[in-house]
Amino acid sequence: MxxxxxxxxxxxxxxxxxxxxxxxxxxxxxxxxxxxxxxxxxxxxxxxxxxxxxxxxxxxxxxxxxxxxxxxxxxxxxxxxxxxxxxxxxxxxxxxxxxxxxxRSAEQEFNYDDFINNYFAAWVNVQNPKASTDDLEHYLSFLTDDVGYQHLPYSTDDSRQEDGKKGLRKGMTYYLGIHTEYSAKLTNTAYGHNVIMIEFDTQAKGVHPDNGQLMTFNHHSFEVLEIDNGKVSVIRHYSK
Incomplete structure (x- = not known):
């Protein structure tokens, strides 16, 4: 041989x-x-x-x-x-x-309408009274690992962080399941190149985990989502 x-x-x-x-x-x-x-x-x-x-x-x-x-x-x-x-x-x-x-390029393959509906449905499931860690992980699967989050005036830094998803997981786990009632309705959507805008109304009741006090709120929220390779890389949340 x-x-x-x-x-x-x-x-x-x-x-x-x-x-x-x-x-x-x-x-x-x-x-x-x-x-x-x-x-x-x-x-x-x-x-x-x-x-x-x-x-x-x-x-x-x-x-x-x-x-x-x-x-x-x-x-x-x-x-x-x-x-x-x-x-x-x-x-x-x-x-x-x-x-x-x-x-086809990723931009051509990416279906913004489907992504918006799936993303919002995952978000609502996390806020429901019987939300589980599986629901949370499903929502987090829409985000990049280094996702940035901004909610003025509470969170002002919107830069992408290496442990961005890890930090969101920790914060959202703390508040997971606190609602006794929750409903949300998507009222408006728009999108462009690698960016999505969503508006939604929220009504909720629950018990605050810090002090055990009953909380009730009715919010109109506006979010801007930056997209990177098919996932949300930056979340800018605007509401009271």
């Missing part, structure tokens, strides 16, 4: 690993239907190249009768030619797998 044997084995393993990574990346950027379409397309292309390389190989008898090569020499030439074609085919397929697909 010489260099050609191990080189061929290396190419096969490399192609297998590259193909797996390639499919995973496809599923991240595209729907399952699109990924299957791309995979089938490349399968047809590689099959056509392989079949073409096989048809191009010299065959015994015909070419041998037209040249001065002996049958033994012709057999050796066929083997050498086959190895070369396999190497070139492997390199070509590897190059094809590494080529980027003409994917």
């Amino acid at each position: 010489g260099f050609k044997f191990w080189f061929t084995r290396f190419i096969k393993v490399f192609l297998a690993i590259t193909a797996v990574l390639f499919i995973v990346e496809l599923l991240k950027q595209h729907s399952v239907q699109q990924s299957l379409m791309f995979a089938v397309t490349w399968a047809f292309i590689t099959t056509a190249i392989f079949v073409g390389s096989r048809l191009y190989q010299p065959r015994k008898g015909i070419e041998c009768a037209l040249c001065n090569d002996t049958p033994e020499t012709n057999d050796n030439n066929i083997k050498k030619h086959g190895v070369k074609m396999k190497v070139w085919l492997s390199m070509l397929v590897s190059f094809m797998l590494l080529l980027p697909f003409p994917a």
